[in-house]
Amino acid sequence: MSEIETKETFASGEYKYGFVTDIEADEAPKGLNEDIIRFISAKKNEPEWMLEWRLKAYRWWTTRKEPRWALLDYPEIDYQDIRYYSAPKKMIDRFKNEDGEIDPEISKTFERLGIPLGEAKRLEGVAVDAVFDSVSVATSHQEMLEEMGIIFCPISEAIIKHPDLIKKYMGAVVPHTDNYFASLNSAVFTDGSFVYVPKGVKCPVELSTYFRINAQDTGQFERTLIIADEGAYVSYLEGCTAPMRDTNQLHAAVVELIAMDNAEIKYATIQNWYAGDEKGRGGIYNFVTKRGHCRGRKSKISWTQVEAGAAITWKYPSCILEGDGSTGEFYSVAVTNNRMQADTGTKMIHVGNNTKSTIVSKGISCDESVNTYRGLVQVVPGAKGCRNYSICDSMLVGDKCSANTVPYIEAEDSTAIIEHEATTSKISEDQLFYIKSRGIDEESAINLVVNGFCKDVFKKLPLEFAVEATKLLEIKLEGSIG
Amino acid sequence: MNTQMEAEKREENIPGFDAGAFEQLVLTDAEASIAARQKAFERYLGLPAPRAVDEEWRRTSPQMFPFDKVQLLPVIPAGKYVAGPNDSLFDIVVSVSADGFGVQDASGLLADGKVKVMGLSEAAEQEPGLMAQYLDGKAIGEEAGKFEALNSAFWNFGLLVRIEPNVVLERGILVRCDVESEAGAFVPRLVLSSGAQSSATVVECTGNSPDSAVICVSTKEMYVEDGAVLKVISLQELNDQSAHLANDWARVERNATIEWIGLNFGSRLVKARIACDVAGEGSAAELDGLFFTHGEQHVDQKTLQIHSSPNTYSRLLYKGAVNDESHSVYQGIIVAKPGAVKVDAYQTNNNLVLSDSARADTIPGLLIDADDLKCSHGATIGNLDEDQLFYLRSRGISQDEARKVVINGFYDEVAQRIPYEFIRDRVHAYVQERG
Numbered sequence: 001m002s003e004i005e006t007k008e009t010f011a012s013g014e015y016k017y018g019f020v021t022d023i024e025a026d027e028a029p030k031g032l033n034e035d036i037i038r039f040i041s042a043k044k045n046e047p048e049w050m051l052e053w054r055l056k057a058y059r060w061w062t063t064r065k066e067p068r069w070a071l072l073d074y075p076e077i078d079y080q081d082i083r084y085y086s087a088p089k090k091m092i093d094r095f096k097n098e099d100g101e102i103d104p105e106i107s108k109t110f111e112r113l114g115i116p117l118g119e120a121k122r123l124e125g126v127a128v129d130a131v132f133d134s135v136s137v138a139t140s141h142q143e144m145l146e147e148m149g150i151i152f153c154p155i156s157e158a159i160i161k162h163p164d165l166i167k168k169y170m171g172a173v174v175p176h177t178d179n180y181f182a183s184l185n186s187a188v189f190t191d192g193s194f195v196y197v198p199k200g201v202k203c204p205v206e207l208s209t210y211f212r213i214n215a216q217d218t219g220q221f222e223r224t225l226i227i228a229d230e231g232a233y234v235s236y237l238e239g240c241t242a243p244m245r246d247t248n249q250l251h252a253a254v255v256e257l258i259a260m261d262n263a264e265i266k267y268a269t270i271q272n273w274y275a276g277d278e279k280g281r282g283g284i285y286n287f288v289t290k291r292g293h294c295r296g297r298k299s300k301i302s303w304t305q306v307e308a309g310a311a312i313t314w315k316y317p318s319c320i321l322e323g324d325g326s327t328g329e330f331y332s333v334a335v336t337n338n339r340m341q342a343d344t345g346t347k348m349i350h351v352g353n354n355t356k357s358t359i360v361s362k363g364i365s366c367d368e369s370v371n372t373y374r375g376l377v378q379v380v381p382g383a384k385g386c387r388n389y390s391i392c393d394s395m396l397v398g399d400k401c402s403a404n405t406v407p408y409i410e411a412e413d414s415t416a417i418i419e420h421e422a423t424t425s426k427i428s429e430d431q432l433f434y435i436k437s438r439g440i441d442e443e444s445a446i447n448l449v450v451n452g453f454c455k456d457v458f459k460k461l462p463l464e465f466a467v468e469a470t471k472l473l474e475i476k477l478e479g480s481i482g
Numbered sequence: 483m484n485t486q487m488e489a490e491k492r493e494e495n496i497p498g499f500d501a502g503a504f505e506q507l508v509l510t511d512a513e514a515s516i517a518a519r520q521k522a523f524e525r526y527l528g529l530p531a532p533r534a535v536d537e538e539w540r541r542t543s544p545q546m547f548p549f550d551k552v553q554l555l556p557v558i559p560a561g562k563y564v565a566g567p568n569d570s571l572f573d574i575v576v577s578v579s580a581d582g583f584g585v586q587d588a589s590g591l592l593a594d595g596k597v598k599v600m601g602l603s604e605a606a607e608q609e610p611g612l613m614a615q616y617l618d619g620k621a622i623g624e625e626a627g628k629f630e631a632l633n634s635a636f637w638n639f640g641l642l643v644r645i646e647p648n649v650v651l652e653r654g655i656l657v658r659c660d661v662e663s664e665a666g667a668f669v670p671r672l673v674l675s676s677g678a679q680s681s682a683t684v685v686e687c688t689g690n691s692p693d694s695a696v697i698c699v700s701t702k703e704m705y706v707e708d709g710a711v712l713k714v715i716s717l718q719e720l721n722d723q724s725a726h727l728a729n730d731w732a733r734v735e736r737n738a739t740i741e742w743i744g745l746n747f748g749s750r751l752v753k754a755r756i757a758c759d760v761a762g763e764g765s766a767a768e769l770d771g772l773f774f775t776h777g778e779q780h781v782d783q784k785t786l787q788i789h790s791s792p793n794t795y796s797r798l799l800y801k802g803a804v805n806d807e808s809h810s811v812y813q814g815i816i817v818a819k820p821g822a823v824k825v826d827a828y829q830t831n832n833n834l835v836l837s838d839s840a841r842a843d844t845i846p847g848l849l850i851d852a853d854d855l856k857c858s859h860g861a862t863i864g865n866l867d868e869d870q871l872f873y874l875r876s877r878g879i880s881q882d883e884a885r886k887v888v889i890n891g892f893y894d895e896v897a898q899r900i901p902y903e904f905i906r907d908r909v910h911a912y913v914q915e916r917g
Contacts, residue, residue: 409861411833415865416863418864
């Protein structure tokens, strides 16, 4: 584990991932039309059917309007002012060249982020796929995973190498008609990860993708698809950062998870996109559709997220619990400071009998931020013996912030048992006093209380991530107090 | 970018509530209240009609209300008091029917000037000073919607109940509405005003006989002035052919308290907003509610607990059961306005789903714009506890009886707060009939 100790963390006092890497990029012109989609598809050497799929999504997208129901306030997005494709120039030949060399500049970028790409410095126990703007630059541990039959590769590679799996599963959970941002993603997605774990295989390492936005005025549209076949197990981690810029950048991702009989997928995110400065200038607009489908009996999907960045977050990782006895879990910590706005939560749709779901959401709002939990628990008619337990707690630090909780609960079966609890309160004076009376300064005391508040979620994260999440929280709270 | 929703042609007025109907209604009303109606009517014309795609109406489409089948009833004039079975329990009774409303003053409170009860038109003539405070709907803390404006313009029964400062009522006031009509729109507007340091209980019962069918679009405005205590119990028992649209607001001033129990048992279709602004420092609200839907009933209730001042308290408990093919919707919102510190707010909604075709939706919400407060909500949806049923059955109680005992127990937390036995009996009767 020595590598992990020396590894840099996501968190630091200033937003230290705000640097820009100076590389030559191969870019599409700004704007969006069918030609741009053809351009992206051609860049990726995609087969005809993929292009058709993208165009279908694009045509649907043009008929829709951007959703505005969330408690978010942001100016009109000009979709024609965004660059939908940007790739480091030296990487273009990646799929032609077997051992494609990685631009040393990019390699350095990921090292600064704490993601060494060189095989020698590879993280122990974690296989990493690193995505830089629109393309995936490196995937580690591939051979070892291949031996076990596990496919872990950039999605653009999977489209070429595993067209059958892609045709079967892409869009099966989040169809291109799902929502405005998902259909935009379906039309222009550039990269992301693809994971397939075959029957009975328990993936021995944590799979991880690291997303990085570098180029200016570029949107990042990644698409991740994870399939766990019968009895399989996989744990997946995702991290994100972006440079500091005064303009807003758009990130619209789609993540689809599919779990067959007795399979289990754990999906953890630490999202630390650049959130803008204290005046609310700049930052990433994060519009993400994440959904898991528990198809098989007794399957399990677990979402864990730490949302600490992005100027705007619009994200509802959900579970469709179709298989009898399947389980969905959602653990979330959302921290907002300065002028950040987050509208996040989950949807648990109980379709199968005896399905269970747990929701634990912790929101911390500081400064002038707006932090909203929005969720749905639905039991469809005929789904017997379903059980849900939700707890949504909000903590207020500062007097200009807002904390909102908007859960929707719909039960259409008499055997369902659903419990929901929510609280909103100021950070407890009593607890702070108790800690301070033992000689601990105020800032550390607040950190202790907030960490305790988030503990239920952090303990669900893999160890290294939990350590980083704790640090990240500490930084976000710095200066918000007093 | 034409979506289906936009393509839909929209009629902005509620059927039957247009300029013609307004002119006709005004003819039957007193001169003094016409100006206010006229203003409200213009506001009404300017507002968009609610649509099924609006978040507020997503679960109860405005199209479900058969306005095209009803006729607006003329203004109900002052008339004769008609006695009812529980009238002896109250100091003052107002009986309301389509023919007229009458007042009984058993304790001589009206004669002594301690309480004022009069029609709104009469109040506009006799008490212009008092009415001026209420005409702009100060209790209504949100932008008026189409139906609120409709009520302000088209009300055909208006009543002012004013309890003078420092008056304490021992037995309370009963307002009993029994409007018979084959197909009429009943638009009541009730203004309750509790003077400073006064204390009173007001019971409002709304019902109709089995062969009538009405749409009731009601508004209730309640003003609880400094240090006053107002207890309100609203029992809605309209029959299965009727529909009820309610928009009830309370404004609670400094150190005053409202205790408000809403019993929405009747009507085929209910869309009610129950809103309370604890507006003065140190004010408190205790809000309770019960409902029990059966058959094809659809009951949609939205509660708002608004905290616009520091040091305010509100507690809400709504309990309901859904049976047969009925559908209940509960939406609750706690709002803490900026600067409302030291707020305590609680909201609980418990639901029993008794049949597989029944459906209960619950949407508890918190919208908090202040720090230094404690707010919480809890919501549960479940079925009858098997252990409790087994316990009762093992003591020789039939399955059917055991169910009713458990449901009565479930309701008891709210029912025991009702200070009148005849109303508690109504709750038990509904459990007996629908359980």
